[in-house]
Amino acid sequence: MNGSLSPRRRWAALSVLVLAILLLAIDGTVLYLAVPSLTEALAPTATQVLWIGDIYSLALAGLLVTMGNLADRVGRKKILLYGAVAFGLASLLGALSTSAEMLIAARLLLGVAGATLMPSTLSIIRNIFTEPAERTRAIAIWSAAAGGGAALGPLVGGALLERFWWGSVFMINVPVMLVLVVAGVFLLPESKDPEPGRFDLISAALSLAAVVSLVYAVKHATNTGVDLPGVVALLAGLVAGVTFVRRQRRLAAPLIDVDLFRTPAFSGAVFANFVAVFALTGLLFFFSQYLQLARGFSPLRAGLAELPATLAAIGVVALVGVALARLGRGRTIACGLLLTAVGLVFVAVAEGAEQYVWLALALVPVGLGVGLAQTTTTDAVVSAVPPRKAGAASAISETAYELGVALGIAVLGSLVTLLYRNSVDVPTDLSGADRAAVQDSLASALTVLTPGSDAAHAAQDAFTHAMQAASLVAAGITAFAAVIAWRAIRSDHE
16 A cells, blocks of 8 residues: 555655654764763763763664564554654753763663664655665665764764753754654554564563673673673673574564575675674764864864765765666675775874864765665665565664664774773873873863873873774774675675
């Protein structure tokens, strides 16, 4: 029924879905530029800063599979609209937070609400765009909003922080969500799986336990080293994951059709999607702080400085059709990842240069490569299943996306923190509390060190070197993923 919608109605519905994913993507990164100002206002520790950035995507990743299946059963439009209302309320709580703990809780609720929105956007696209070429264009626009929104977040944050307090990066969500709800009521068609089967609560709990435990174990190990709590979390996540997979194979109506992963093209596309987002968000989380704290940019100027990546990611919409026609899907994904890796190497080099122009040029291949890889991998995953299972397939693609966000911040962010702490030169004439602040993070160091002093410059240099190392690590991982995509994903011209 939804595939018979008029072209005007289909594209009008797409505009609502793009607004939803754009806001979710922006919200994943909009807080990055606010870290210095909220650090001053709420005095979070370095670990709390990572949790403020990471808990949103962690909750999203843990609940996407469950919410995607719930949307298939209850109705994708209904779940999306309920999620939009909840997202607006959680945004209000975040804006009014008075402590780091309260902000972490608000970000957690934002992630839970976001998990109800994300699978529905992509699954509705899968149901209303039934013609493959048209669906590829629609998904390219959706992906451009997701990738471009992640890169656009710092710019939006910078513009708000230039005039308002840090909570404005949350408050802006409220009017946008009101528009989304009103437009969605009139423009979005309802769809769901006509034969969904029984919803398995045990599987839902296992998927949440596996994702959250594994990401927590990685974050904990990179922050405090290997210890008993981290090992317990890792083992719990592995046990929950294995149990989840075995249970899915026995169920008549599983949350995820795990047999899809037997197909190299499918599993390769999911992995490529994960790595592309891992590299981009892991870079952006600390890159925004680098521009402000190490280069001295204002929040707005820092947001503008990241614009090359945003424009490149959006520009993929015009290139993806040509790339698929000439290279095929597998080679297009591999080239996108390779382009990202090259860009990350350029970023590592340019971070040590005095002139910003070299950074701007380095960000272009990063945005272009991530956008190209994400668009084609999302299309590959969603096209692999019938429309009635669109929510479940969308959840797989978006779980890879959000795991990439969560682990990108957890791994690369924690790596930056670890390298900074190991190399920063702490002045001996400071008090114990001030020495701890310098050792904790660059943001807290600059609150106790004299601006422009040798000690402040030394801390900034330590942070810059940590950023360069993390960028090179991300480049190596992305290049490896490019090889996997080239070998695993077919490149038949479609």
